[in-house]
Amino acid sequence: MTHLKNCQIPEQLRPFVKAIYLMQAPGTWEPPPHSRVLPDGCVELFVNIGDTADSFEVNGRKINGSSFITSRMNCFMDISSPKQVHFITVWFYPGRSWPFFDVPMSFVANQTVCLSDIGKSQAEAAKEMEQRVEAALSDEEKVQAVQEFLIEKLSRNYRAEESFQSTLTLIEKSLAQVSVDSIARAVGLSHRQLLRKYDRCLGLGPKEYIKMKRFLTASKLMKVAKWSLTDVAYEAGYFDQAHFIHDAKQFSGMTPGELRQAKNVLF
Template sequence: MHYREFCPNSFLKNYVQCYFVCETDTAVFTQDKVFATGFIEVMFNLGADGPQQLINGDLITQPDVQLWGQTIQPFTFTSFGKHSMLGIRFFTHTAACFFNERIEEFNDQVIDFKDIGGKEIALLHSKLWEAKSIDQRIELIEEFLLRRLSLFLNKYTRLALVNSIMHDLCKDDFFENINSVASRYGVSSRYLQKIFLNYSGLSPNLFTKIARFQKSIQLVAVKNSSLTTIAHQCGYFDQSHFIKDFKFFTGSTPSQFSPESSTDLFVTLYN
């Protein structure tokens, strides 16, 4: 598998974490475990073979353009084919700025993006297919994103506030409860919960758990630290809380976990 990331332009860099390309040289059978990352992604299939998922022994053709919502519950995505995917990875709280739909409606789903975007998405996919270079493809994607942003951005005027709160929640020494955070920003805890859900599809508590989990899973994968040390480094109250959260997000305990099962984790560790 070949994986590359590309930076967005200066304006979109506040909304898009990266664009990425994931390709294989030949048709491969892939059994990939998908865990919570905190990100929402859109993926365009640009390969000669359409994406196919293996379900109950049958290969089922998948949408050419997929919207991956926030993954909370782990699942296994089994596929076959020669892959050539071009993706957009949004920050946790920015995908909402490009959609009219409530972002939490996408949680734990892989959706046909053409069902949401209609002819515009079908036309974009066709243009991406015909484009001769990755630079041309990124230019097409950015033109599309800027059009979407102009349509919906006025609905999301508290982006800077949510960004600041997320930054605080990710700090290693963060131990405040949500009421004190809301008070510090001059809003009610109920309002904070509401805007957090509107922008990210997650509650503040769930976002914090995913952020801790993402840090812990990388430490578990490299196998250089004890579980007690990892729990402490990632801000868990104790080892038992760490193991409980880890099992919730992966379906296995840290000692049973196999990092090779996840493409996302492989990419994070080796690229």
């Protein structure tokens, strides 16, 4: 089985990073054929500190590269794991990954992209980080090299986006039961300004983000509550079962009933 070790998050990164893990599995384990990862609006950075020949496959495509990101906006991903796993993973909060990458987040939305393919400046910074990781003697020193890379990127690129962050808070507090127009008015932005900020900082439009968050709420309720699917849909804010079924097929590729019974689904 895969072992996850929680690593301490430096204070500078805590507003942006949800978790940092050391992910490791021995070559003797038998990974499942694939795991389906549901969209959650998050970006995750993977740094391979093992054999780079042992790569993940995402939606049937082998990912070649020492460091890459997955952007889970509004499409599910089927991930196949190699037998030998040794990665550092950095899990960003929704809408908080943009200072660390040199492109609008819409550029990488719903994709798995090697850092070397994002742009020249990103490729150069990633190469330097990978060299520092490779030179480090222990796993802890390798994690520190990744953390220092992120802190350097943050110091160069960050500028406050208070209005954008406020909209994410409004959506979270309302349990995704709010309109795009109402959140734009609440933060004093025009509809066009709001769309531009979501394009750059999140990579997904506000309407689609609200839909995804509502579905994610319903998915979690299905797993923890013994309610009927009708009650789950109502509690998550759906007007009817038909909309719930539509979103389930879009975001998971399954009906709600199939999703409730599915194994190896991660969210």
